[in-house]
Amino acid sequence: MDFFHVLVVLLESTIRVSVPLVFAALAGLFTERAGVFDIGLEGKMLGAAFAAGAAAAVTQSVWIGLIAAILISVLLSLVHGYASITQRGNQIVSGVAINFIVAGSTVILGEAWFRQGGRTPALAEGARFQIVNFPGADAAREVPILGPIYADLLSGHFLLTYLAFAMVPISWWILYRMRFGLRLRAVGENPGAVDTAGISVIWLRYRAVICCGILCGFAGAYLSLAMTAGFVKGMTAGKGYIALAALIFAKWRPKNVMLACLLFGFLDALAIRLQGTPLPLVGQVPVQLMQALPYILTVILLAGFIGKAIPPKAGGVPYVKER
């Protein structure tokens, strides 16, 4: 295989692994821009993946699976919202709690319902997302350079993949061109300004948290209904945290979020690709090291390469009227 082909395959799998990251990081963008930190992206995604897998297995409908994913994820978001907005609790603690609850309960419920060691049953074709092929993709593959780009990079993904990348400009438009976005960004910087302008800080933050829930729902559904055929315990494998890192790396901006997710996705794809392949000069690299590579690079990138990432000023602080 020549270099060009290797590159196309690598980029194709970059896109595939980036999708949940893009959804989750955009989800985090909505809440964190509104001043609610959310370390529970991981848990919401996992809960959504389980709900999607379970509902699709029972009903044999991919759409009911997707709806179940979104419902569960929004529900978990509302729990986080209730703890951190209404009860003014610690947002990190609440997020961590959600991660733990979901990690445990998905396995228990999965075992109780399906008796497959915490998995959901493998989904038949109709119960999961199918690949969307662009017209003439197969024919175009023979055209040099442009052909494989069209056939393998642009065509041949799941509906949710296209939705994920469409969500990037849509999120930008909502945040920067809509009244809701202006208010949402304001409440993350100075909730007092929003309150004195006659807008409810609490309702605004709840809406941001619900947006986060919906997007995490998509991320989870993608994992169990598109990328694989069913739920496997712990299948998010830290993607929620990577998404959080990408969000910081992107300095809370939609376009940068996409680029950061693609970068992390690329590292992941590279790690998979290089497993068992001897590298020039170093020779055979242990699989574990390759698997750790994206995380090692995450630490390095976050530690040194982004300059100062200034989070929303009111982030993590519950709003209390001054007395």
Next chain:
Amino acid sequence: MDNIAIELRGIDKSFGPVHANKNINLKVRKGTIHGIIGENGAGKSTLMSILYGFYQADSGEIIVDGRPITIRDPNAAISAGIGMVHQHFMLVENFTVLENVMLGAEDSQILNKGIAKARQELKRLEKEYALEVNPDALIEELPVGLQQRVEILKALYRKADILILDEPTGVLTPAEADHLFRILGQLKAQGKTIILITHKLREIMAITDEVSVMRRGEMVATRTTGETSVEELAELMVGRRVLLRVQKGEGTPGDVKLSVQGLTVKDSRGVTMVDDVTFDVRAGEIVGIAGVAGNGQSELLEAIAGIRKATTGTVLLNGESVDVTGHRDPAALRARGLAHVPEDRHHVGLVLKFEESENAILGYHNDPRYLNGVFLNIDAIRKDAEEKIAKYDIRPPNARLKTANFSGGNQQKIVLAREMERGPDVLIIGQPTRGVDVGAIEFIHKRIIEMRDQGKAVLLVSVELDEIRALSDRILVMFAGRVVGERSPDATEGELGLLMAGVEGRKEAAE
């Protein structure tokens, strides 16, 4: 009764055991500037927050334009034509002026149309009230005077007829404050009603038509400004006669006790906060540093006190050099006779959750007087604290009370007692009367002058120009990190004001 813009009848509000507003009655006439004056904690801000819908009164009536209304939230206040300029600006710092003005009044779901309309309306308001400001500037890049203007524009954009300003001049230079007063005069001429909350008597006399005085949650008097005096208002505020300006004899400066030479301080971002500052403070003199907040006074004070590392420069304490650029050791400085009353008593000067007696020895807790071997000698500490409480008239006189439960003035006295009673050679004091009521100010000023008369060298930093002028033997003015001039306390306010704004100083430095 047509000419009453707003009337409050029997407003009452409690927060738990604190009775913040007691049966308040107030009438504000249309098209006037009405001052509300009172000490910190008198209930002014609570009353205005009720008017703006931040809190609901437990009982009482609000009548706007002859109609009784309920103000359940700021929205209701806005639609009743009430606008508020808060003491701490309610602005989103990384938004533009335009975005801040339209926030909450955007008109439609999608911003584009609203932006065009807001831009037009802003231009009209700018012209009508002479309130120029670039609509596309980011708030964080504007000086505070302009930020405040944005707050006023926000209220006018929402068609406010009644404008409440809460302590508007605290962050302004004298020139900026004068400008604000001109703006307020203009607004009044256009028929707006203005309520001005302040604790500065001078402002009340300068600009209001009528003034109401609050004391301990009660509205104690309303006067026509032209028929009252500063002395009468001060007495009404405090409830007894007060000396507004303490008596002070000639100083007798002795040897140089504190010498600062070429001190430069950079902050963590590498921005120069204190720029090559040189001065001496002699025994038996008070050197005051005037300046608008944020011009390097805080950093200067902290560098001398050994809390902040200086970049270059030397400091001599009692003629011996202090390592200001290397290892910081405030405890060693204290042992060498330097006492420091920090600007921010809540974060630096006190631990609010400690009891009074613990704060009274904070920083001196290794003194053998307070120790029993490795243990604290609680009896000695309490006895010591009680002596200080008596001497400084700290109320309530309870050494075991949690410090957070003392009023601002009494907390400040706790810090002053701790630092002054050690008999230091050099005393450096930041903002001695910030958030302190008029009665306690008099006491604190007297103590500072006593320290001078005992032959101590006193370095005083304050953003209250009146305070600097009343206490200092020499005044240094800081602007943008530099000392831009030295004046005697007889210098006029206008002269000092120009220096503080950096206008005169540049010329002087150039010459």
